[in-house]
Amino acid sequence: MNMRRATIADVARVAGVSASTASVVFSGKTPVSDATRTKVLSAAGELGYTGPDPRAASLRRGRSGIVGVVIGDRVRNAFRDPVTTVMLDGLAEGMAAQGAGLLLLRDDAGREGGEPSVRTAPADAFVLVGCSTGLRESLDTVRGRDIPVVVIEGDAGAGVPQILLDNREAQGEIARHVRDLGHRRVVLVTLPTAAGSGPGWIEDRTPVTVTVTRDRLSGARDVFPGVGAYAARRSSIDEGYAAAVAVLAADGARPTAILAQSDLLAAGVIRAVQDAGLVVPDDISVTGFDGVWVDGVAPLELTTMVQPAAEKGRAAGAAISAMLAGEAAASVRLTSAFRSGNTTGPVREDAEPEPGSSA
Amino acid sequence: MNMRRATIADVARVAGVSASTASVVFSGKTPVSDATRTKVLSAAGELGYTGPDPRAASLRRGRSGIVGVVIGDRVRNAFRDPVTTVMLDGLAEGMAAQGAGLLLLRDDAGREGGEPSVRTAPADAFVLVGCSTGLRESLDTVRGRDIPVVVIEGDAGAGVPQILLDNREAQGEIARHVRDLGHRRVVLVTLPTAAGSGPGWIEDRTPVTVTVTRDRLSGARDVFPGVGAYAARRSSIDEGYAAAVAVLAADGARPTAILAQSDLLAAGVIRAVQDAGLVVPDDISVTGFDGVWVDGVAPLELTTMVQPAAEKGRAAGAAISAMLAGEAAASVRLTSAFRSGNTTGPVREDAEPEPGSSA
DNA sequence: GCAGCGTACCGAATCGATTCGATCCTCTCA
DNA sequence: TGAGAGGATCGAATCGATTCGGTACGCTGC
Numbered sequence: 038m039n040m041r042r043a044t045i046a047d048v049a050r051v052a053g054v055s056a057s058t059a060s061v062v063f064s065g066k067t068p069v070s071d072a073t074r075t076k077v078l079s080a081a082g083e084l085g086y087t088g089p090d091p092r093a094a095s096l097r098r099g100r101s102g103i104v105g106v107v108i109g110d111r112v113r114n115a116f117r118d119p120v121t122t123v124m125l126d127g128l129a130e131g132m133a134a135q136g137a138g139l140l141l142l143r144d145d146a147g148r149e150g151g152e153p154s155v156r157t158a159p160a161d162a163f164v165l166v167g168c169s170t171g172l173r174e175s176l177d178t179v180r181g182r183d184i185p186v187v188v189i190e191g192d193a194g195a196g197v198p199q200i201l202l203d204n205r206e207a208q209g210e211i212a213r214h215v216r217d218l219g220h221r222r223v224v225l226v227t228l229p230t231a232a233g234s235g236p237g238w239i240e241d242r243t244p245v246t247v248t249v250t251r252d253r254l255s256g257a258r259d260v261f262p263g264v265g266a267y268a269a270r271r272s273s274i275d276e277g278y279a280a281a282v283a284v285l286a287a288d289g290a291r292p293t294a295i296l297a298q299s300d301l302l303a304a305g306v307i308r309a310v311q312d313a314g315l316v317v318p319d320d321i322s323v324t325g326f327d328g329v330w331v332d333g334v335a336p337l338e339l340t341t342m343v344q345p346a347a348e349k350g351r352a353a354g355a356a357i358s359a360m361l362a363g364e365a366a367a368s369v370r371l372t373s374a375f376r377s378g379n380t381t382g383p384v385r386e387d388a389e390p391e392p393g394s395s396a
Numbered sequence: 397m398n399m400r401r402a403t404i405a406d407v408a409r410v411a412g413v414s415a416s417t418a419s420v421v422f423s424g425k426t427p428v429s430d431a432t433r434t435k436v437l438s439a440a441g442e443l444g445y446t447g448p449d450p451r452a453a454s455l456r457r458g459r460s461g462i463v464g465v466v467i468g469d470r471v472r473n474a475f476r477d478p479v480t481t482v483m484l485d486g487l488a489e490g491m492a493a494q495g496a497g498l499l500l501l502r503d504d505a506g507r508e509g510g511e512p513s514v515r516t517a518p519a520d521a522f523v524l525v526g527c528s529t530g531l532r533e534s535l536d537t538v539r540g541r542d543i544p545v546v547v548i549e550g551d552a553g554a555g556v557p558q559i560l561l562d563n564r565e566a567q568g569e570i571a572r573h574v575r576d577l578g579h580r581r582v583v584l585v586t587l588p589t590a591a592g593s594g595p596g597w598i599e600d601r602t603p604v605t606v607t608v609t610r611d612r613l614s615g616a617r618d619v620f621p622g623v624g625a626y627a628a629r630r631s632s633i634d635e636g637y638a639a640a641v642a643v644l645a646a647d648g649a650r651p652t653a654i655l656a657q658s659d660l661l662a663a664g665v666i667r668a669v670q671d672a673g674l675v676v677p678d679d680i681s682v683t684g685f686d687g688v689w690v691d692g693v694a695p696l697e698l699t700t701m702v703q704p705a706a707e708k709g710r711a712a713g714a715a716i717s718a719m720l721a722g723e724a725a726a727s728v729r730l731t732s733a734f735r736s737g738n739t740t741g742p743v744r745e746d747a748e749p750e751p752g753s754s755a
Numbered sequence: 756g757c758a759g760c761g762t763a764c765c766g767a768a769t770c771g772a773t774t775c776g777a778t779c780c781t782c783t784c785a
Numbered sequence: 786t787g788a789g790a791g792g793a794t795c796g797a798a799t800c801g802a803t804t805c806g807g808t809a810c811g812c813t814g815c
Contacts, residue, residue: 091518093771452801
């Protein structure tokens with residue numbers, strides 16, 4: 038027996054109304070008499086009809102209610118960073134308010150197998166997170182598709198609205214805080230300089246292709262020109278630990294302050310400092326960046342710049358809904374706020390005078 | 397001027413072929429001569445046609461290439477736990493291999509606004525993670541839709557294939573390891589006993605509604621009957637720390653081993669033990685569960701049970717593809733493996749003899 | 756030279772719902 | 786009682802692509 042799923046036409050027939058009437062009962066776009074509604078609903082119940090087929094509906098309406106989120110290579114990497122997680126949470130919230138869901142897309146395109154990509158996914162819009170290389174070309178495709186695109190903290194070329202952070206100014210602000218405490222021998226622990234770059238000191242000629250890293254680096258240099266910087270391999274506690282170990286083992290006078298470019302790195306730095314028998318902030322002050330909850334830092338409270346991570350996601354959602362409505366969406370620049378914790382303090386009296394100038 | 401997007405019919409017309417031929421050029425389902433392919437492709441380029449509309453294609457084919465993943469309330473909570481993240485990564489991988497993408501769905505349904513839910517999302521199948529309460533009813537809807545559903549570590553009622561873990565046996569195995577080292581005064585630090593339950597000792601009458609917690613608890617009790625157990629509020633380092641602080645402050649002889657139900661909890665326990673001036677494993681042995689990478693634990697190596705987190709996701713993907721192919725998918729039970737680290741050791745000689753029997 | 760065969764392409768039906776103008780009915784008011 | 790108004794319902798076109806049975810054509814073999 039041919040038991041295929043009931044369609045709205047079946048429901049309409051059983052209810053004794055037209056398909057169009059049955060449709061509006063479900064969509065509610067047009068007033069329907071109570072009697073009719075009851076008839077249709079009970080016919081639906083009888084047939085086991087649970088609502089319009091989303092596929093057919095999205096074809097007809099031209100909207101699928103899905104927003105593609107392009108994350109990096111793997112899910113596990115994208116969600117390792119709490120900032121990304123919180124941002125995605127904000128995005129989910131912002132899009133849910135407009136009735137859209139999030140479709141996770143990996144950007145290592147070109148793979149066969151029909152996995153939905155930025156060129157084949159049934160999405161109404163796309164959000165690019167971090168925006169890796171190699172995505173540019175898919176992006177052109179998307180623009181050919183005439184689909185709204187927003188980039189969060191990354192560069193996707195002209196015409197694509199961006200959600201930006203005041204990375205440079207924010208890093209400058211917290212660096213000034215450290216300088217005002219009297220610190221002169223300062224070292225940075227930075228985020229990766231380029232995709233897949235190994236850990237190590239950043240030389241003058243080191244190319245810094247990751248914009249976040251570059252901007253925060255600039256902000257620190259605005260305050261501490263020529264400051265030494267050690268790039269971590271990733272934003273994580275373990276990498277921060279390893280970086281701090283390397284920094285402390287370096288020749289020359291020990292720094293009195295270490296500025297990390299993320300809270301995770303800072304957490305690792307703090308632990309390394311403590312493991313070296315030093316005290317934070319008495320011997321070394323440490324600052325972070327992000328202001329998100331980092332598991333395992335308690336009971337310390339990081340001095341850091343709080344960035345509006347969830348707001349980034351919501352702003353992206355707002356930009357998308359504007360574009361979907363046919364309006365032009367402008368780039369948004371969000372600002373971070375200084376938060377004082379107990380990981381920074383005045384430079385110690387007995388600190389020997391600086392030999393060179395810094396680092 | 398009416399500049400609507402080109403359709404495959406437009407391309408076919410410009411190329412001088414029929415729509416059906418143009419279609420197969422893109423889908424590759426039928427052999428096409430090189431000459432025709434070239435004609436169609438260049439016509440497509442000329443018109444800016446970037447490929448078939450996914451909405452229309454999914455209507456016709458009856459497949460959208462999307463799998464809905466129902467996570468808990470918020471994205472940020474779901475991704476806080478590395479086990480979930482890794483599992484999702486495995487799922488993404490498994491689904492990608494079959495050409496499907498992951499649509500994130502929150503399960504606090506019933507909300508208005510048209511947000512895609514388990515009842516309206518254009519998904520070919522659903523994966524329920526953790527399976528919160530209140531989802532059951534949506535689930536019936538889904539079964540009415542005749543859509544494959546798989547549950548990972550949760551119970552969704554009869555007829556729904558589950559991906560399970562040998563939680564009880566695994567916890568028993570590592571407990572036996574601890575017992576074989578001579579430990580008798582043992583305490584557990586468990587995962588939450590119920591959604592939203594506060595931290596505290598688990599009494600005999602405490603209901604344990606979370607199956608993972610209950611199963612692992614049973615496994616430990618198989619080896620240490622009547623063992624004391626303190627439930628944390630969440631699987632995190634900070635909560636593990638807090639739980640261990642409470643455990644160490646309890647009356648009676650100090651335990652010589654603490655069995656945590658997750659690696660994150662174990663990491664917190666270790667730190668609390670160290671902060672109390674004790675040494676792991678000399679004074680107190682600590683075990684975890686999960687075997688995933690926990691940021692900030694290095695350089696210690698946790699003695700733990702390694703669960704195949706990524707494999708859970710892949711197994712779910714396999715089950716779904718089987719169901720999509722019309723076959724019945726059976727539940728899968730995966731097993732964990734013991735991994736020895738340096739956080740457990742033999743009970744100390746000078747440990748005072750146990751006064752009661754345990755805890 | 757003709758039956759037989761395989762390949763490449765075409766036409767038309769179909770997937771399931773939505774939308775909008777037209778129609779019909781009922782109620783109100785002059 | 787008839788015109789008018791307004792609300793509920795209907796019909797038919799449409800969204801864009803896929804699929805399958807069938808046709809036409811070129812080639813082989815006897």
